[in-house]
Amino acid sequence: MLGSLHAAWRRRPSAMVVGAIVALSLAGAVAAAVLTWRGSEGPVGDITALRSGGGERWPAVPGFEVPTRLPDLDPALAPPREARLRPIARRLEVSRGDTLMEMLVRAGIPRAEAHEAIRRLTRRFDPRDLKPGQALLVELLPAADGAVRLASLALDVEFARRLRLQRTGEGFALEDVALPVVRRPRLATGVVEDSLYLAGKGRGVPDQVLMELVRLLSWDVDFQRDLQPGDRFELLWEELERADGSDRRVGDVLYGRLEVAGRTVAFYRFERQDGRVGYYGPDGRSLRKALLRTPVDGARISSRFGKRRHPILGYTRMHKGVDFAAPRGTPIYAAGDGVVTYAGRKGSFGVYARIRHNGRYVTAYAHMDRLAKGIRRGLRVRQGQVIGYVGSTGRSTGPHLHFEVLENGRQVNPLKIRQPASERLAGRELERFRRTVAAIDALRTRLAREPVIASRE
Ligand SMILES: [Zn+2]
Known part of the structure; x- marks a missing residue:
């Protein structure tokens, strides 16, 4: 691809340059049109500003009016009924190098109050775990003196776990909330044409799932040499969604199958009695070998x-x-x-x-x-x-x-050494594994009959 582009560039330099300029200016015009259209909507501009969060100082205006329905307003954060002034919900996004203190002070919260809130929060949360892109949902109460007070703060510390600080008079109460999560199994089957990656993408398989497939089979399949056009794959994984719809993520890969170089390799996810999770072939042999063949992803x-x-x-x-x-x-x-x-x-x-x-x-x-x-x-x-x-x-x-x-x-040669599987299930574990296999196979059959659900990405 890059090679042919390069060749075309050398053959027709002027046409390529002109083409690129036309494409760029077209893209620019479209972007400008979109911006104009968005701008003409009025409130969209305000919401966009609120979404970006964190940057600008909150205006110290009592009774500051905001749209009644904000897209980022967390429904779990209903304003306390006794509040005379309506709290203002804001989403503060963590940027690289941000500290909780800086973020709260930037939002207009007095330093002493921010300190108290953080002191409470850090009983259950290590501030060093704050990651860029993470969001703090805060509610600010305009106070009579023109300052703002923190009414509540919510921080998602895990996909399904939220810490919530709620004002109680002069202090804060900390709640540790388990967020309900909906699990949905997803099945994709396909045929490799150019690459496994493209074939997977074409069937709506998330990158992480494809990477997991490659990682799990890296000992059994030489993805560079063995994989050919016409080879087939099947993948079953879980998609996790918060019950309130606020976030989604890819869960575990439950099953994978690859028909490659005239043979079939398949694996099932299985949790042992002691809680250890592994991937096993249909015969109960662990996929985990003594050594990984490819110690880097996507290489x-x-x-x-x-x-x-x-x-x-x-x-x-x-x-x-x-x-x-x-x-x-x-x-x-x-x-x-x-x-x-x-x-x-x-x-x-x-x-x-x-x-x-x-x-x-x-x-x-x-x-x-x-x-x-x-x-x-x-x-x-x-x-x-x-x-x-x-x-x-x-x-x-x-x-x-x-x-x-x-x-x-x-x-x-790391690609040539053959080692036996490091483990094989036996006895009661093998019986449990067989029940897991039967359940996963039944799920595959059921999902294969359902119409393909288009990816919402
Ligand atoms: Zn070398």
Whole structure:
């Protein structure tokens, strides 16, 4: 795609430039038309300003009038009946570097009152967990002296958990509210044409679900080599929606199936009696193998194991690992449970880490941008734990992960090693698993008969 674009650019430079300018000015005209139309609506402008939140200081005007129905007004936050002045609902969105104190003071709340509210809130919430994009829903009461007082504050600390501060005279009461969530199963089936990613997108499969599929099958399927046009997939996952409709998210993947290279691989999500959750094949074998084959998501193999011409030094040498090209900052996962035996700079490898998994296998990760927080020699890590981020440190021509697997001290091809499944369900767990399989299969059958629900994204 990029290649053909590049070729077209070289052939017809003037036409491309003109085309681009026309496209840009057209886009500009459309945007301007939309803005004008929105502007002419009147109240839309006010609501937009309220939505953006956080930035401007609240005007200290008693009896300040606001539209009676705001789209961001949380229905759970009904104004107290005894209030003589109507509280004003505002949505304050967290920007990078914001603190709760700054946000409340910016909204016009006196410092002492903001301090008291935060003191109450932090009994159940660590302010360091505040994330950019998160929203504080506040209600402000214009006071007789022209200042504003905090009537209530709501903060969603988890998808289904909200902390709510409510004014009680001079102080605040803190409520921890479990938000009701509706779970909806979603089923998608499709045929790969260009790529699994495009085929999945075309059937309304969220990115996270596709990534989970790739991650779960990374040991059984070489997505670069095995996957061909005509291969089929089926995915069943849950969509979670708050009962009040205020937020939605992708839940767990329950089932996946891929028909690839003439064989079928499938897996079911299963929660064991002790609460551990895993993915298992129809026969009850765990998908979780001793080592991940691909310790980065969405990466492209840019160089395989074996002899190659060195891109910088020019001579032919043995490439003792696999290179995964990925954007700088992409998380790198520990390929398996183990102990970090090296973490830091190491000559031409740049920022480098090594993990010993067992008596047989060691994995190594080179050219990282940086190590993940807390990764140091001697640390025990779990499979899938982020140990660092893709970079281009050391002798490297661009952001990539150089990944090595050492078997009994010698580098082996990470894509070729075959290991048995690490676990197989037995006895009562196997019986429970079979009931889970039957329930999921029944759900698949039922959903397959229903008409396809168009994605509302
Ligand atoms: Zn390499």
